[in-house]
Amino acid sequence: MKIEENYSLKEHNTFHLSVKARWFIEYCNEEELCCILHDEYFQECISLHIGSGSNLLFLNDYNGIILHSAIRGITVVEETDDTVLLHVGAAEKWDGVVAYAVARGWGGVENLSFIPGEAGAAAVQNIGAYGTEVKDVIETVEAFNQLSFEKKVFSNQECCYSYRSSFFKNENNDPHIVTYINIRLRKHFQLNLSYKELQKELLHFDNPGLQSVRDAVILLRRHKLPDPEVLGNAGSFFMNPIIAVSHFESLKDEYPNIPFYLLGNDQVKLSAGWLIEQCGFKGKSHGAVGVYEKQALVLVNLGDATGDEIAMVAESIRMAVNDRFGIMLMPEVKYVG
Ligand SMILES: Cc1cc2nc3c(=O)[nH]c(=O)nc-3n(C[C@H](O)[C@H](O)[C@H](O)COP(=O)(O)OP(=O)(O)OC[C@H]3O[C@@H](n4cnc5c(N)ncnc54)[C@H](O)[C@@H]3O)c2cc1C
The missing domain is CATH 3.90.78.10 (UDP-N-acetylenolpyruvoylglucosamine reductase, C-terminal domain)
Incomplete structure (x- = not known):
């Protein structure tokens, strides 16, 4: 576990705002997370769990605890003739998960290529692009209730997904920390080319497949969005x-x-x-x-x-x-x- 005091968040938010956290704690596994949740000092402080900070706007220094996961790993937990189920640590870079799936010929997330952030946050945010949302592949989400300390495996339905929203974003629900997501991908898939812009870009590719969709999406995104590392x-x-x-x-x-x-x-x-x-x-x-x-x-x-x-x-x-x-x-x- 890593614990830092008065820690700069400049590299932990993609606006690159010069703000500091009173405490920054990074845990490596669910046992360490449980220890933090049970800690009395932690319970008294305000806290925020972050991923890569690509959807955050810090208005000032954070006078509490910023939590960050270092739970990584992508594992195949189930495989049939048609599908695979991937178990993904919340701290995996989302685009790394997409690259992993595309390289193995598993469809479902290729349209979500090159979206910054981590896998846990992707499930919280219900990220979306080019006619696909992550809810379309989420089977379950594993999360700890920050108040009762219990772990629950949420079915897709229990995640209450809607446009850029989920159970985890709804402030009326108990705060939860996502530790793993489980996504189901298809071996026999149909490309989602419902977006005209993507269709047009794919005209430059022969026989479009998963990799060409990924390449086209990356080209489009590079063209129209600023690279947070530069701007x-x-x-x-x-x-x-x-x-x-x-x-x-x-x-x-x-x-x-x-x-x-x-x-x-x-x-x-x-x-x-x-x-x-x-x-x-x-x-x-x-x-x-x-x-x-x-x-x-x-x-x-x-x-x-x-x-x-x-x-x-x-x-x-x-x-x-x-x-x-x-x-x-x-x-x-x-x-x-
Ligand atoms: C250049 C650029 C392009 C983008 N394009 C898209 C796009 O096409 N589609 C799209 O949907 N989004 C897009 N985004 C927004 C962003 O990438 C997503 O919202 C992403 O999922 C945020 O991930 P993060 O790890 O940075 O989360 P953060 O910004 O750190 O956090 C986002 C939210 O998730 C919560 N959270 C983070 N990790 C956890 C966890 N483990 N458990 C519980 N809660 C957690 C945080 O508290 C916060 O509420 C873009 C952002 C940038 C900078």
Whole structure:
């Protein structure tokens, strides 16, 4: 177990904000995690479990305990003619899991290539891209209840997945720490090429298979998203808003080119990036905070921005979008502090 005091989190958040944690604790296995959870000092402190910090916005130093898992490993626990079940430690890099699956010809996660972060967080966030969400392959999630200290294996249904959300993100539930995820992949699969952008990119590949889908997704993502190692960011800052069809129809009269995706249940999903772009923010900066020039949904740290400054720019974007479209964007990024 690693325990550090007044520990810099600069390399533990992809905005690369210069904040510190009062305590940083990294555990290597479930036994060590149990010891931490039972500790009285730990119970008195505020605490936050992080992965790679690619979806976090630290507003200031964290005056509590930041927990991080070092539980790694990818194991095949079940194999049939059609499927394999992988047991994955929460601290495995998500993209490493995708690479592992694609290299063995197992389908289901290739569209989720190159998403930063760790496997445990992927299951918490229900990460998604190019028409696939991690919930589509999650069989079970193994997690410890932070209050009762009990371990539970959550079925996919018990994870209550929805767009970028899950049981683990719902603050009305007891806090849980994910230690392992179990994902079921297919040996006989159908590629999910529902996204036009991906279809178009695959025209450059002969007989597309899992590896070419992965390569195409990586190319697309490299082209349109900034590399956090070069330009601090947390990917999409806001969620794509879901609105009622009636509201959408009135917007469509005024903005005939508005991109949309029909969801059923009389709901429509809009592109938050498009809404922000219409309000004139794309490529603009305020101090050290920028709105990425190729994708208005991404806020970037141009140098020495603070979390407060990023939050202020985010708020002015929210206000502008609400004034113009009557839609209040919700952050996808989690504010801490
Ligand atoms: C360039 C870029 C592109 C991105 N593209 C996408 C995309 O296409 N699709 C998408 O969905 N997301 C995307 N993201 C967002 C991000 O990659 C995901 O949300 C990712 O799952 C976060 O993983 P993390 O390990 O960094 O988690 P963190 O940001 O550290 O934490 C995220 C949340 O998970 C919780 N958490 C972390 N680990 C655990 C654990 N073991 N147990 C319980 N709770 C835990 C944290 O408390 C927090 O609430 C992108 C981010 C970047 C920077």
